Amino acid sequence: MLIYKVGERINSGLKLNTNENIVLNNKNLYFFLNIFKKYVNKINIYPDSNNFILKYIIKKNFKIKLNNIFICNGSDEGLGFLFLLFKNNIFKIPKFTYPFYNIYCNYNKMFKKKIKFKNIINFSNIIFPIPNSPTNEFILKKKILNNINKNKFIIIDEAYCDFYGTKYLNYISLNNNLIIIKTLSKSYSAANIRIGIIFSNEEIIKKLEKIKNSFNSYTINSLSSYLAIEILKNNDNYIINLIKVNYFLITMYNFFKKKFNTFYNYSNFLFIKTNIDFYFFFKKKKIYFRKFIYNKKYYFRITIPKIKYFNIVKKEFFKWS
Structure with a gap:
């Protein structure tokens, strides 16, 4: 394995x-201490499995509907859920890219094809980072938009997108299977709290919630959630x-x-x-x-x-x- x-x-x-x-993200020690003090009396109860407050802040920050948001314990967990969701498909992944794509295919015993990064957009059922990690390759936005449709899924890993600016959230729709995965670990300087976000159409989000709730309904602890809220508010x-x-x-x-x-x-x-x-x-x-x-x-x-x-x-x- x-x-x-x-x-x-x-x-x-x-x-x-x-x-x-x-x-x-924030050097002010009181920022963290106030969060601990405010929520320490809730440590004996389970966290909100729906992460409603955090979802609302994400909705406000990214200008997207609540039912287009799925929160996970780091983007790697989110990737794991996506590979489970589409395990009956033949995944196309870049030849030289983030290693976890290949590992998830191997773990789920999935068929896969490795494609040169510059050509991957010409295939169906694909996943790739923009920009590609670690090689910093790009695919023209026009090419990506021309290939978004309902007949195939496109997963864009935007772990590093905030460093260069081009984003695809506005193109999510029930008429396509575009999936965007983001993380607070890179540009938001919050790797330790393990918060990932998946954006997609309502049908795909519902399926991801079912997968999550089939083995662990409480993937995000309250402290991580509250820290993420404050981090996202501090634009x-x-x-x-x-x-x-x-x-x-x-x-x-x-x-x-x-x-x-x-x-x-x-x-x-x-x-x-x-x-x-x-x-x-x-x-x-x-x-x-x-x-x-x-x-x-x-x-x-x-x-x-x-x-x-x-x-x-x-x-x-x-x-x-």
Whole structure:
């Protein structure tokens, strides 16, 4: 059985291998303490299985109807539900993309086809991220819109979409099977609370609710839900954080592009192609990157760090080079 290999967990050193957003959503400790204080007397009761208040805030933020919203315990759980829902179909997934797509197909014993990212929109029953992770490939919006219809499903993973701006929520309708999956882990700097959101037509959302309630009705705890509500309400801080991450990204990209084949990513990471000794050199220095092998070549994903940590990377880089 295939399993997903998470970024190496470390107790010391510089951890740049798991795409956690370096900018905190809210540094105000009282913000968190007030939530704990307000809801600690509810810890003995089950959370709201429908997440109504959080759904209402999502409805308001994303300007979409309540019956088009499904909340899950992280977008990975949402992906798991979608693969269960469509397990009798032949999934088409990009050849080089987020590894969980292939793992879910394997776990559910599903037939799948791996397609070059630039061609996947020409097939039926597809899933792909926009932009593709980790390669930052895009599909023209016009091509996607021309292929949205009722006869096939299109799942767009928008984990990183907030870093580049193009979104597809407005095109969800009962006349098509467009499905959008989002997360609060990346642009919203809230990976620890595990909140994912699926947007689709009412029929698909109802089916997802049935799947969820067939094994666990309480996938979101109250504290995570309340934190998510406050995070989504704090839109000014969210925009400022996107600007900060983009600044750090440009700074890092301008350094590495002179040294390696470096892909500019609309995200919170860089993707570079170089030799394996680069990876092991930095690992010995307790600086951890994410390693990928594709067509017998090595690629490395580096989470965008704050400037003070980037200066550490630069210092060690000059020793390596």
